[in-house]
Amino acid sequence: xxxxxxxxxxxxxxxxxxxxGSYALRISEDPAEIYAQVVKxxxxxxxxVTNLQGxxxxxxxxxxxxxxxxxxxxxxxxxxxxVGLREWEKEASPGKLLNCDLIEVYSDGxxxxxxxxxxxxxxxxxxxxxxxxxxxxxxxxxxxxxxVFTDDKTMEYKALIDAHLEESKTGNVTTIVMDEEEIxxxxx
Numbered sequence: 001x002x003x004x005x006x007x008x009x010x011x012x013x014x015x016x017x018x019x020x021g022s023y024a025l026r027i028s029e030d031p032a033e034i035y036a037q038v039v040k041x042x043x044x045x046x047x048x049v050t051n052l053q054g055x056x057x058x059x060x061x062x063x064x065x066x067x068x069x070x071x072x073x074x075x076x077x078x079x080x081x082x083v084g085l086r087e088w089e090k091e092a093s094p095g096k097l098l099n100c101d102l103i104e105v106y107s108d109g110x111x112x113x114x115x116x117x118x119x120x121x122x123x124x125x126x127x128x129x130x131x132x133x134x135x136x137x138x139x140x141x142x143x144x145x146x147x148v149f150t151d152d153k154t155m156e157y158k159a160l161i162d163a164h165l166e167e168s169k170t171g172n173v174t175t176i177v178m179d180e181e182e183i184x185x186x187x188x
């Protein structure tokens with residue numbers, strides 16, 4: 001057999017590993033399978049999720065979604081997931097959270113398909129949480145757009161242009177005299 005010496009991570013990106021299982025949208029088939037949204041990544045293989053009723057749970061990320069399977073199943077805060085409740089556990093005590101297992105990770109394209117196919121569920125809480133996470137990133141972009149790098153010459157040019165625009169708004173006509181010829185800027 002030929003050795004794969006194709007460079008960095010070439011064997012990991014091989015075609016044999018790129019085949020994805022099924023392309024059908026996975027929906028809840030059992031009452032113990034519920035839709036949830038990731039709130040926080042706790043580390044290791046655990047994340048905190050909240051369901052449609054607002055109950056937080058610890059979600060255990062199975063090995064299928066880690067390692068090589070992580071490429072198509074990125075789990076970040078705001079990601080919609082399908083989780084399976086652990087029926088064998090007792091009710092959560094006041095200081096502890098329920099545990100659940102990750103079954104499916106929905107991509108951004110799957111979110112709209114899921115909303116259209118499962119109409120018995122009110123998705124408004126997930127959608128508002130998505131908007132909150134999008135809004136938080138746009139606030140940081142607004143701060144970055146306020147920073148302007150200029151020098152003294154650029155500031156002088158900007159002041160001259162602003163003054164000229166202000167004069168043109170008031171109706172004053174600016175003329176420039178060059179070599180005894182009068183040039184009207186508004187005619188140019």
